Amino acid sequence: MERTAATSPSTGARSMRSIGRFLSNTGPLLVLLFMLAVLWTLSEAFRSPTSLMLLGLEAAAIGIVAAGQTYVILTGGIDLSVEAMVSFAGVIAAILIAGTNVAGGQIANGIPSYLAILIALSAGALIGAFQGVLITGLNMNPLIVTLGMRSILLGVSLVITNGAGINIQKDEFLSFMTQVIRIGEDGAIRVPMVLIIAVIIYFISWVVLRHTRFGRYTYAIGGNETSARLSGISVNLVKIRIYAISGLLAAVGGVLVMSRLVSGAYQNGTNMTLMSVAAVVIGGTALTGGKGGIWGTLVGVFIIRVVEQGMVYLSVPSNAKEIVLGVIIVLAVALDVLRRGDIPWLRMRRRAA
């Protein structure tokens, strides 16, 4: 009868939750700063402006992919197709720019790069929207739909490239996109263009998620889809758009990776799904949806990048990297549980005490 009270937390859970809130608000940022400080102390090579530039350079593409993933996870879904989309979009753009899908064919006789990129991005958005249609219209599980799409996109990339990377040559537009801007006297501060693109995307995403109707609906759906639907929100339409955004941003990431590597290959997106989900979770967004935000994801991306690059700076044996990354991902999920204050045995202990 006292239903209102049924889910109210006990005092133990409440104090756990306040710790959780602190962790999700400032925790990741503190972790990032701490890790940077450690790296700064331990590695002389890291103490150069170029190192920071490299960090930004490497964070840009995965950062954009993770931004898309943030939208999806905020609605309580997940997009496992992003890494395949990175590869696929890169392959499509590269083929259009090179004008051939044969490695070693005539290079740079395709269409202008901005046009190729536009086509690749449209393909990304459309395929994403299609996934959204399957998930909402047919009520299919996003895990299955996006996993299937991942296979399809990787397979198509593989088939149309025959397993080889399609080399391209940068035209003016691509050179512009991949340049490093030098600021200050003797260009001491160097800012990669791709990082600027990423930051713009993050800023737009922040505005969209926090200041538009669409963003509010995104959080509402993640918070409680039933209530959202019963409040008159067109849940399906919002979700289709969410997956389209994820597809689009993964394609943007794919185009950036492709132009950085001057090659569209099916391996271009390797690991990006795992990394993007990890970044979102580390950044404080709940896997169950409804809670979190885009800036947290950016912090999460940088944490992952610092770990990956830090291991190279510190010459950690290559084989140990997998372990470190695995530990970080598991910790991130543990953090997610802790944030929700939802550990039964811990709650029980506190009650008993």
Added chain:
Amino acid sequence: MLQHRKVRLILLLMLVLAFTAAGIRAQETHYVGFVPPALTSPFHVAMVEGAQARADELGWTLEVQAPASEGDFAAFVTTVEQLLEKGVEAISINPIGTDSAITAVTSANERGVPILAHNFITPFSEGSVETYIGYDQWGGAAALAAYTCELIAGKHGSTPAETTGKVYILEGIDSIFSHRRTQGFNAGLEANCPNVEVVGSQSAEWLRTRGSEVAAIALQQNPDIDVFYGNSDEMAIGAALAAEQLGLVINQDFFAVGIDGNQPTLDLLSQGQFSATLGVDPFRMGVAVIDAMAAVFAGEEVPEITLTPSVVVTPDNLAAYLAGDLWTEPVAGAPETDNGLPTVP
């Protein structure tokens, strides 16, 4: 009516005869299998093309099947067993885990189907393989190292024996392949330019993107690296891109060399965006596999190890390489094991 029946019967008999004859003809042409670890790299695609071309010439039926991804050892073994079940008369496989394919080999042995291994010259601990066909990774890497020494000497206006310099190695994922290619290269440096220093050796997981990341950081630690060597071309290409992004000019400030000689690499080489690669001509290696099968069918003696050539491809000899002028016929060779010693003593 009766007449018609007779005609029909005769026609039928003729048909049966025709099919039987065709069947006998097919027997003569051979149905053989070819199993790459996956068709996810141009290297394997090229080898398949070579094998296919030779099989077509001979009028054979070649069936190519591969797992969807490299490293799926279980799928690899299953694929081989499926082909055996379909009745191939000979099969050639390219395993990538040293002993992972033993089950497949023993299956073939039990059925009495000749089994060959290609792009692989490390004998299995069990089972009998007609011949292992491939190139000497250690020797090839050492040859590439010798050329690298010349490049460094040229840059510093010195001789290989005397020059100093810095080399950074991008390794593949830990395996016999990465070990042989790294160790062989180190040995080659030691032998030809002992004063050159290897300032770092890190895994870039066979990926261009990781190669780029690792190299960029390596340049923070050692801005004056002379050469990036990749266990695969892709990683070295990534390194070259990173160095260029940091304002360095390839073939002037630094060099990038690697192993494989795939088409994308050759393109870059011709455009002056790469320094040298170890060309092993996978197309012709594929041809050699079918030739070895033909030898087995003909009852000829085949060596345990059929060694195919590898050559250092530079912008100067690229045309000759592409034309096949640098190809030499396979010879009997020594097996390669992960023992830290040269393949050919």
Added chain:
Amino acid sequence: MNADNPVVLEMRGIVKRFPGVVALDNVGFDVRRGEVHALLGENGAGKSTLMKILAGVYEADAGEIIFKGRRVSYHTPKQAQVAGITTIHQELNQIPLLTVTENIYLGSEITRGPLVHWRAMHKGARALLERLHLDVDPRVLVGSLGVGQQQMVEVAKALHHRSDIIIMDEPTAALSLREIDDLFAIIRDLRAAGVAIVYISHHLNEAFEIADRLTILRDGRHIATRAAADLTMDELIRLMVGRRLDEQFPKETAPRGRELLRVEGLTQGDRLRNISFSVHAGEVLGIAGLVGAGRTELLRAIFGADPIDAGAVYVDGGRAPIRSPRDAIRHGIVLLPEDRKQQGLIMGMAVRENVTLAVLRTLTRGPLIDRRRERALVGQYIQRIQIKVADPENLVSSLSGGNQQKIVLSKWMATAPRILLFDEPTRGIDVGAKVEIYRLINQFVANGGAVVMVSSELPEVIGMSDRIMVIHEGTVTGFVGRAEATQETLLEYATGHRKDEGHP
């Protein structure tokens, strides 16, 4: 009858606070061996909370529990059950896809070595069922049984655990009259065997029939414990309500205007059959019926939350094709669901975000939400609906049930609706807030709106409706005017014993 039996359980000075409410304030309660002790009180009086503390679902903030002479505290229902206290819930806690035996022995399977000893378990289950005069094969799936039989399986499970106390929370809510008789027979058997029963019910007649003693709670406080024989129904109601009926339901009649909503022949599978009715401006139409009669389904169908098979909805005399909640909202129809947390609110969002969720469209400037206008709107509703919240940025999950209901109401009021579909408007809301909700309903109809109200509380239906429609198994059995409505009449219609012509 059992006045001399020893006390088996005593709860002393129990205090339980939830955010914004004191659910139990220094409550005492005791149970004797072999007695049926009815625990009575209005919604929100604290009955279930008290029993949940006993059963280890909640932890008391203060007070002690003495069970069989020892001070105890259980942290999980499982612990309590093992100790001898079993709760049989309104919502049955069984796994429908397991057999009767498996459900009875869940968590205490008999094993022989590593294997489950099926024969022994079936035999044991059969013996328990026989004790309850239940003719059911223990090997059938629980999901294939009727609700009454499922409840008996729970009782069997309690017997299996040799429970000293069985707590029955609204056990008759979903039972037919015959099943209720069966249940009472079993309760008497159990009592004779020395088991104590705590009986929670809204049905005061039942309580009088079965209970030896009655304890009455009101607003989280212990009001009285009396022997059933010493109490009259009038006295009981006075103790429970603590005020007169007209204070409890401050109904104001508004002038009846033109027809706002008409439903014709609405049909949805077996759940709703050919339902027709209309509501006028200024009118509250109450819908009464037993659990499972289709009351909630009806509201959801009108609102477009579930598809219908046949029928039409007319708003203002015009046909209103409603295929989704959005369509309904566009036609001025809104639904306040029974389960606010799951269907009305987004618990993880702030009060502000919940209040404006349905009207964001009107609060945007270009693509962006105009925060200033949003805050102004929220402030306006906090004042108008009198939501007690310190800061509109607080999460709704931190509010009491009454305030949460007011937020759902605010969300809809902001859309300027004309028809409220109100499902269990005061469930889980404390007494003070109930009256406020009723006044808001009065205000809404006074301004020319219409309300369709579903409630399990017959006094509430009678007290707040102008007209009452009763449904039974998905069909309308009759309409009763406010003046003629009594609990007895409504129950006759609700159980299908009475049916007016013209409502097939």
